[in-house]
């Protein structure tokens with residue numbers, strides 16, 4: 001057989017496989033439609049029994065995390081597990097959109113890493129709605145205008161996003177998930193801009209901080225300006241010849257900018273973690289984390305007393321942050337994050353103990369650990 005015939009034969013095989021995949025995808029989508037009918041049926045039955053039917057929850061983060069974790073585990077290649085999981089991420093997103101198109105508020109404008117995080121977590125079947133502030137994201141979800149929200153919570157180089165933590169103090173919302181995103185910054189300008197013409201470098205203050213050493217070494221003379229987001233910086237760079245923006249790939253594409261320099265972040269493992277916020281609690285997935293806010297009386301050993309139940313219960317803490325309590329001067333609240341689910345008996349026992357010794361205990365929710 002000639003090379004030409006070989007190529008033809010393999011392409012025919014690909015065409016056949018594509019047909020089969022397409023049939024299977026649509027079979028899967030019909031199953032998702034049946035799941036939606038069952039969920040609506042359950043709500044109808046509750047109403048018939050005179051019970052509060054509540055809001056039908058189509059999106060099930062615990063189930064999605066289990067599906068994705070299984071795909072990663074059983075993948076035999078040659079495609080890398082992460083790439084296969086992304087394909088299934090989009091497949092589930094499209095299936096869910098048949099059940100109910102989700103509206104997801106995120107800290108915008110378009111082109112921010114928070115938008116990239118929202119798409120990574122929910123896939124492109126979700127309708128992502130940009131908000132100018134973190135408060136705006138919380139309000140959209142609290143009012144029911146959006147089903148979920150995505151906000152940044154911590155960066156591996158720059159630490160926590162205190163505004164997000166503070167917002168949980170007054171909000172009735174729960175945490176429904178976490179997203180981790182590798183953050184890569186570039187120095188971006190409008191097409192045709194000469195580097196010598198740049199007089200101002202704009203970015204969100206976190207991005208400026210994450211690239212501080214690089215900017216000090218390469219652009220020491222140029223003024224830096226912190227703006228509300230990297231997306232906003234990119235928008236400014238697109239409109240003004242002398243402005244360069246520090247921003248990522250999405251912003252570069254969104255505003256059609258050129259890269260003067262790529263990968264300028266000081267740390268190669270620069271990662272930002274985002275939280276998904278929603279109105280409903282999430283069922284256990286088997287690999288969960290829980291977040292709580294806790295505050296105790298200001299006395300010696302108070303923090304030790306709050307943490308000791310975790311040690312005795314054999315529960316690993318994954319994070320602890322301190323914030324001023326906004327009700328009393330020099331009093332503090334702790335944001336504690338740990339492995340396990342509020343429905344686990346050992347976790348419930350720890351919370352009962354904390355309740356006895358704290359002046360404030362607010363569970364923020366349990367959610368599946370990030371799979372992708």
Ligand SMILES: O=C(O)C(=O)C[C@]1(C(=O)O)C=C[C@@H](O)C=C1
Nearest residue numbers: 032035059060063064092095096
């Ligand atoms: O299993 C469900 O509850 C579904 O709705 C199906 C499905 C899926 O496509 O696998 C879709 C959306 C949910 O978020 C979880 C899973």
